[in-house]
């Protein structure tokens with residue numbers, strides 16, 4: 001049975017990923033924020049040192065999006081956002097990837113965003129973190145693909161989760177929906193389906209990519 005380490009499974013996309021993987025028969029470790037605070041570098045280090053988890057599949061899903069104009073960015077918040085969205089992913093990658101290399105099998109999936117490549121007012125911190133996460137995906141793929149480790153980013157557009165509702169009022173969601181060629185937001189389950197494929201043994205050759213899953217938003 002393949003073992004998965006998944007962050008941010010308490011709700012939203014992470015909860016849908018956990019459900020999909022459970023149904024498919026994976027064994028899943030998904031620590032809650034009280035067990036592992038991703039905004040604290042030391043908390044991640046001490047969790048890994050103490051628990052010493054083993055996994056064949058790593059899914060860096062947890063993320064935060066705090067909105068601020070360039071002029072108003074608070075550098076403490078900037079550091080926190082980079083730690084949650086990017087640095088924690090590096091910490092887990094360099095902990096789990098050597099295990100995967102030794103077994104000759106692994107999957108790493110980073111949940112990025114359409115905003116890794118697109119821009120919107122107030123999204124500088126989030127866009128920078130997710131663009132760097134895509135860059136981390138590419139370098140990790142170059143370093144580990146030869147050991148049977150497929151590494152990819154999944155870049156959702158707009159998904160029906162608390163994060164989307166927190167950062168967009170009903171009127172904004174209506175406007176954004178009008179800009180999505182498919183005419184609706186994604187469900188978390190639709191994102192989980194793609195993650196399920198990327199995590200599986202059916203994915204034998206897809207690595208190093210940032211896959212847009214956005215109802216054709218990013219190309220319109």
Ligand SMILES: NC(=O)c1ccc[n+]([C@@H]2O[C@H](COP(=O)([O-])OP(=O)(O)OC[C@H]3O[C@@H](n4cnc5c(N)ncnc54)[C@H](OP(=O)(O)O)[C@@H]3O)[C@@H](O)[C@H]2O)c1
Pocket residue numbers: 007008009010011012013014032033036037038039040061062063064065084111112113114155156157158159160161162163164
């Ligand atoms: N929703 C979208 O439209 C959308 C679009 C593109 C990309 N994404 C990305 O998809 C991922 C999941 O988003 P979502 O919409 O499902 O978000 P969400 O509903 O806000 O859930 C975020 C998850 O991350 C966890 N988390 C956040 N900060 C944490 C911390 N410091 N330590 C530990 N856990 C933490 C949360 O745990 P708690 O329950 O403890 O808060 C929760 O489980 C994120 O990386 C996000 O950037 C989302």
